[in-house]
Amino acid sequence: MVLSRAWSAFLVLVGVWSAIIWPRFAVAIWRDPRAWSGDTPTSFLWVHALLIAASLAIGTTVGVLGIRGWRAASRTRKV
Numbered sequence: 001m002v003l004s005r006a007w008s009a010f011l012v013l014v015g016v017w018s019a020i021i022w023p024r025f026a027v028a029i030w031r032d033p034r035a036w037s038g039d040t041p042t043s044f045l046w047v048h049a050l051l052i053a054a055s056l057a058i059g060t061t062v063g064v065l066g067i068r069g070w071r072a073a074s075r076t077r078k079v
Contacts, residue, residue: 002076003069012070015063018055026052 003011029035029052035045 002072003066005070005073008066008069008073011062011066013066015059015066018059018063022052022056022059 026049029045029048032044035042035048
């Protein structure tokens, strides 16, 4: 399957969006008082850390697929 350039660009933008938004959210969670009980991380922090890690992994995968789709679309145009 070859993605169109429009869909490929959309996927790349989703990957970039994830790379921008989730690290900022991670900083906000880290600074949230509910994330710590003294010096010990709480389940609030661990759950959000897991969600952030999964979202970054998915965003990276989607961005890479978008880049690969863009390249594949350019190869099929030349033929």
